[in-house]
Amino acid sequence: MKSRPGGSRWIFWDGEEIDLAGDEASPKTAPLPRHINLHDFQRDMEDCMNPVALGIDLDGLYSNGDRGPVELLLRKRIDAVRPLLQSVGRPAFICLARSQTPRSYIPGSAVDLVQRAALGLIREIYG
Numbered sequence: 001m002k003s004r005p006g007g008s009r010w011i012f013w014d015g016e017e018i019d020l021a022g023d024e025a026s027p028k029t030a031p032l033p034r035h036i037n038l039h040d041f042q043r044d045m046e047d048c049m050n051p052v053a054l055g056i057d058l059d060g061l062y063s064n065g066d067r068g069p070v071e072l073l074l075r076k077r078i079d080a081v082r083p084l085l086q087s088v089g090r091p092a093f094i095c096l097a098r099s100q101t102p103r104s105y106i107p108g109s110a111v112d113l114v115q116r117a118a119l120g121l122i123r124e125i126y127g
Contacts, residue, residue: 051092059105
């Protein structure tokens with residue numbers, strides 16, 4: 001993957017450039033993500049026979065672009081994520097991404113608080 005002037009990112013596959021925004025006509029491009037509601041997600045997870053790996057980016061709970069008190073926004077987002085995590089059986093692996101290097105996506109002053117909140121939610125749900 002390379003960055004170009006102006007911040008656009010490209011992936012090189014077999015020497016050919018493909019814009020990461022996606023080209024639906026290209027067989028080398030993964031399908032663009034689609035919206036899935038909680039009910040459909042829960043139904044898909046019920047049918048899953050494989051071990052689950054759970055990845056949580058802390059900047060999904062609070063990020064550099066957020067305005068307002070960290071604690072208030074964090075509480076709202078934790079409350080919104082709780083039903084989703086409750087619908088997933090105990091994961092075989094959980095990864096927390098602190099979103100700090102090489103570029104910060106969450107204020108350094110908030111990252112420990114957000115991590116503690118995420119770990120608290122994980123303990124609450126999975127023990």
